[in-house]
Amino acid sequence: MDTASAHRITRFLERQEAWFEPFAAVPRGWPEPEALGFGQYLAPLVVLADHSPLQGWSPLRVVPLSEARAPVASGGMQYGLSVFEGLKAYRDPDGAAQLFRPHDHAARLAASAARLGMPAPGAELFLEACRLASRIHEAFLPPQGRGSLYLRPTIYADEEALGFRVAGRHQLAVVVMPCCDPPLKTLSLWAEPELTRAALGGLGAAKTGGNYAAGLLGMLRAREQGCDDVAWLDAATHTRLAEAGTMNLFVEVDRVWCTPPLDGSILAGLTRDTLMQLLRAEGFKAEERELDLRELERLERAGRIGGALGTGTAARVVRIAAIRGPRQTVQFHDVGHAERFSALLKDAQEGRGGTPAQWRVTVEA
Numbered sequence: 087m088d089t090a091s092a093h094r095i096t097r098f099l100e101r102q103e104a105w106f107e108p109f110a111a112v113p114r115g116w117p118e119p120e121a122l123g124f125g126q127y128l129a130p131l132v133v134l135a136d137h138s139p140l141q142g143w144s145p146l147r148v149v150p151l152s153e154a155r156a157p158v159a160s161g162g163m164q165y166g167l168s169v170f171e172g173l174k175a176y177r178d179p180d181g182a183a184q185l186f187r188p189h190d191h192a193a194r195l196a197a198s199a200a201r202l203g204m205p206a207p208g209a210e211l212f213l214e215a216c217r218l219a220s221r222i223h224e225a226f227l228p229p230q231g232r233g234s235l236y237l238r239p240t241i242y243a244d245e246e247a248l249g250f251r252v253a254g255r256h257q258l259a260v261v262v263m264p265c266c267d268p269p270l271k272t273l274s275l276w277a278e279p280e281l282t283r284a285a286l287g288g289l290g291a292a293k294t295g296g297n298y299a300a301g302l303l304g305m306l307r308a309r310e311q312g313c314d315d316v317a318w319l320d321a322a323t324h325t326r327l328a329e330a331g332t333m334n335l336f337v338e339v340d341r342v343w344c345t346p347p348l349d350g351s352i353l354a355g356l357t358r359d360t361l362m363q364l365l366r367a368e369g370f371k372a373e374e375r376e377l378d379l380r381e382l383e384r385l386e387r388a389g390r391i392g393g394a395l396g397t398g399t400a401a402r403v404v405r406i407a408a409i410r411g412p413r414q415t416v417q418f419h420d421v422g423h424a425e426r427f428s429a430l431l432k433d434a435q436e437g438r439g440g441t442p443a444q445w446r447v448t449v450e451a
């Protein structure tokens with residue numbers, strides 16, 4: 087952190103200390119990391135900044151979560167003008183808090199915001215907000231190896247007005263959620279034959295609520311079919327794998343770990359990118375390749391399909407046992423790769439082994 091922003095945060099903490107001190111402590115009865123799950127337990131404070139076209143971004147401030155409320159008559163609520171990121175802070179082997187690939191998350195948030203015609207903070211302000219959000223919740227960050235702080239920086243149009251246009255006011259909010267490292271899960275996916283998550287030219291590559299709204303019914307249909315989650319196919323032909331809606335997909339074909347190319351309808355997952363780099367460094371082959379379900383079914387019968395994975399910041403690595411649709415079923419055959427790749431990712435995130443130095447950024451200045 088540059089000294090100016092370090093100074094600003096220090097001054098800020100001094101000013102706020104009087105009231106936020108009690109919040110920063112972990113409340114009595116707070117669960118052990120393993121019992122936190124994902125999504126139930128939110129940290130008590132939120133970091134906010136406001137944007138207006140004239141003033142740009144305001145300085146950061148901290149409020150209790152209960153005071154961070156979006157107006158119902160705003161573009162964020164009415165028109166889905168909202169984009170977000172999901173990144174994690176981990177403890178390194180010395181116990182110091184580190185953010186994983188925050189610059190890449192800042193760049194993706196800016197790209198998502200641009201697609202929706204919204205302003206985004208520069209990388210410096212983004213980093214400062216994530217550092218502050220992590221720092222004031224340091225007591226909530228589980229010990230090394232047992233979990234992380236999941237940060238959810240969100241930008242939304244929060245001007246109270248109903249006309250459909252670029253809003254006169256946006257807010258950046260960083261919500262924090264302490265979470266555990268989930269054990270490796272095995273899922274089966276439903277290849278949804280009818281609904282579409284995203285089409286070429288649409289919002290698929292932006293991390294925005296609209297894609298989730300498009301996807302919820304697909305998830306419900308997957309459950310009705312006895313599957314755990316949905317595998318989205320391309321919008322035009324419903325034959326090629328796209329992604330899982332919260333995770334990117336990998337399939338091992340002829341010993342190459344293949345993931346669908348980023349055609350604009352797929353979210354460019356940073357876990358996807360991290361895993362491809364880690365696999366290559368370990369001597370595996372990893373590449374982008376179209377994955378047609380009909381072809382995968384044929385290849386599987388010929389014994390040429392190995393394992394399959396889902397990847398994402400929240401889920402980390404999951405093992406996929408099968409992808410099933412009304413016309414095809416593809417079974418996968420993991421021989422310990424999911425476990426190994428999950429460990430590789432964990433080492434990189436927690437700063438063991440040869441993690442590239444630029445991926446990890448300390449929370450403290």
Ligand SMILES: *Cc1c(COP(=O)(O)O)cnc(C)c1O
Pocket residue numbers: 172293294297329330331332333334353354355356357358397398399400
């Ligand atoms: C966030 C997200 C992912 C995973 O991206 P990571 O950067 O790996 O967390 C995959 N698909 C969608 C739709 C997402 O929103």
